[in-house]
Amino acid sequence: MRVRTIAAWALTSCMAFAAVPGMAQQDEGPILLPKKQEVKPAGATMLVLCDLACNWKLDGEAKGRIDAGGSAKAKVELGRHLVVAVTEDGLDQVKQLSEVKTPGQTIVSLALEPVRDARLKAEQVTTLLVLCDLACNWKLDGKPQGRIDAGGSTRAKVDLGQHLVVAVTEDGADQVKQLSEVKQTGQTVVNLELKPVRDARLNATQPTPLPAPQLQPAPVAPNIVRTEPAKVLLPEGTQVFLSFDEYLSSKTAIEGDLVQFSLTQDIRVNNVLVVRAGTKAFGVVSHALKSAIGGKGGALNIRIEYFKVGDVKVLLRGSRGKEAGNNSYAMNMLTGNLALLFHGKEVVIQRGTALIAFVADDVSLTPIN
DSSP: OHHHHHHHHHHHHHHHHHHHHHHHHHHHOOOOOOOOOOOOOOOEEEEEEESSOEEEEETTEEEEEEOTTOEEEEEEOSEEEEEEEEETTSSOEEEEEEEEOSSEEEEEEEOOHHHHHHHHHHHOOEEEEEEESSOEEEEETTEEEEEEOTTOEEEEEOOSEEEEEEEEETTSSOEEEEEEEEOSSEEEEEEEOOHHHHHHHHHHHSOOOOOOOOSSOOOOOOOOOOOOOOOEEEOTTOEEEEEESSOEETTTOOTTOEEEEEEOSOEEETTEEEEOTTOEEEEEEEEEEOOBTTTBOOEEEEEEEEEEETTEEEEEESSSSOOTTOTTOEEETTTSSOOOEEETTEEEEOTTOEEEEEEOSOEEEOOOO
């Protein structure tokens, strides 16, 4: 009996010692394994290059400004993205749909300069400047264009090629036609002369006088010698006060365009009238430059050439003396004494702007009674 008791006690002790490690493990809680770190894919960026200064958008969102020849970066996701660039003046735009296929950097190059050049080329206007010596109504290729004052002018946009210009006096009695060919962009001048046509018609319609009956010999009339009035010398360097007959701008002017002026004061020599106020003078645009992106302003040079008194052409220049380099009578509108206006960066000359020119050479003129 005692042997059984000892055996039972020994078995109970062994079971108790075996249970202790399990209880300790339960107190410490479950054993946790370390989590695996997620590997994030590398990010993608877009590098946008632009040849002109522009403002740009990415998928419709404004991203700011890029300098001419500069670049900008933006973070993007994989996939397609719409990139839009617009010049700072808002006149030219380019769009590009770019696909980002891999992480890292994707380059998008935007070319605005070809777009701008194509627009400027399309904006070059071809015009016909029509002058007429008498007041008339005129047509271009059969289409009525309106009225031209005596000694005035008008312009019309045309295509390259041949164009039929017809002018008719307001009474419809006289007409002149001229086929003019426009060979290049810019301005082509057409000068219509109705006065010779009118004079020829009037001379042809005058009746021939009948000879007078000769009843007796007519008394011999005294020999009267008619002399031409003495001419007056208009000296070189005489001031000529002019005003512009039209609006001019460096944005629209084209080299070679005809420019028309009017004399604002009579010209007298020793109190003898030789040229009346209102006489038309002419010049040409010798240089025209539009303003450019980057702060460069426009430029406009006018060369004053001449006015006519009857059949006499009086040459003009832009300064009083015959300085070197002034033989072409060029007047630089940026440095001349003119009241110019600047619209943005363009040079603008309003109609009626006054200026002073000078007679280039001595010339003899008939006095005006």
